[in-house]
Amino acid sequence: MTPTFRFAPSPNGELHLGHALSALDGFSQAQKRGGKFLLRIEDIDTARCREQFVAGIFEDLAWLGATWEQPVLRQSRHFPFYRAMAAKLEAMGLLYPCFATRTEIQSSAQPGAADPDGAPIYPGLHKRLSHAEIADRKAAGQPFALRIDSDRASEAVAEKLNGRALSWREYDPADDAITMQIATPEVWGDAVIVRKDFPASYHLAVVCDDARQDVTHVTRGADLFQATSLQRLLQVLLDLPEPLYAHHRLLMDDTGRKLSKSDADTSLKALRGAGATPEDVRRMAQIV
Numbered sequence: 001m002t003p004t005f006r007f008a009p010s011p012n013g014e015l016h017l018g019h020a021l022s023a024l025d026g027f028s029q030a031q032k033r034g035g036k037f038l039l040r041i042e043d044i045d046t047a048r049c050r051e052q053f054v055a056g057i058f059e060d061l062a063w064l065g066a067t068w069e070q071p072v073l074r075q076s077r078h079f080p081f082y083r084a085m086a087a088k089l090e091a092m093g094l095l096y097p098c099f100a101t102r103t104e105i106q107s108s109a110q111p112g113a114a115d116p117d118g119a120p121i122y123p124g125l126h127k128r129l130s131h132a133e134i135a136d137r138k139a140a141g142q143p144f145a146l147r148i149d150s151d152r153a154s155e156a157v158a159e160k161l162n163g164r165a166l167s168w169r170e171y172d173p174a175d176d177a178i179t180m181q182i183a184t185p186e187v188w189g190d191a192v193i194v195r196k197d198f199p200a201s202y203h204l205a206v207v208c209d210d211a212r213q214d215v216t217h218v219t220r221g222a223d224l225f226q227a228t229s230l231q232r233l234l235q236v237l238l239d240l241p242e243p244l245y246a247h248h249r250l251l252m253d254d255t256g257r258k259l260s261k262s263d264a265d266t267s268l269k270a271l272r273g274a275g276a277t278p279e280d281v282r283r284m285a286q287i288v
């Protein structure tokens with residue numbers, strides 16, 4: 001299988017130095033291995049994504065000297081596909097509708113119980129609604145998300161893995177050494193798999209696309225390390241292939257916080273505008 005890498009940004013802000021590190025890391029690994037480098041636009045959140053940022057991604061990456069395969073997959077064009085994948089999980093009895101609002105969830109969540117993204121662990125409010133209540137709420141037009149029943153999912157995974165632990169293979173790009181990581185999807189609780197406002201979630205879309213694009217190596221920032229646990233769970237449940245993973249270091253700002261899209265001064269566009277060259281960006285992001 002051709003080694004296949006991907007950079008999968010969400011166009012909800014300008015790319016910054018951290019994205020340059022991520023993109024060039026995947027690109028250079030693909031080149032070294034004679035593999036493919038894909039660019040995937042993760043724009044399922046149509047309310048937050050903007051065309052101007054999509055255009056900015058192409059511009060920034062071309063400026064950095066990266067090249068990628070065509071056509072570029074845009075997740076917003078593939079909602080029926082994600083819907084069909086979610087339907088498989090539903091048919092396995094692993095998803096349930098949750099009509100609760102953010103405020104309702106926050107007010108009954110256990111204080112301090114947060115998932116790796118900092119969101120409250122779902123307190124199970126609508127986990128065991130009766131069929132009649134679900135039907136009534138749906139008939140009344142109440143919007144709902146679909147959440148994974150983490151108890152049933154872990155039983156289903158245990159059965160599929162025949163007692164083996166759910167894990168992933170983390171590789172070191174320097175020497176290809178592989179470390180087995182034990183996945184802990186329980187840290188996400190009953191995560192949302194299909195959002196209220198669009199027919200997927202980041203985790204569902206990412207595993208479905210990594211599989212259908214034959215991605216063999218997932219390279220991304222260490223901020224997504226914990227996400228891999230939930231994504232491996234979905235891969236096993238959906239019988240999707242298991243890629244290798246490499247989570248790279250994060251770039252921090254002067255106060256020790258991870259760079260974010262709101263730090264305008266580290267945006268690639270701003271740096272370019274101020275006269276920086278792609279070599280400057282490599283130096284600033286400590287890319288060797």
Ligand code: GLU
Pocket residue numbers: 007008009010042206219220224
């Ligand atoms: N779209 C995600 C982000 O911009 C990254 C997805 C991934 O690399 O798995 O944070």
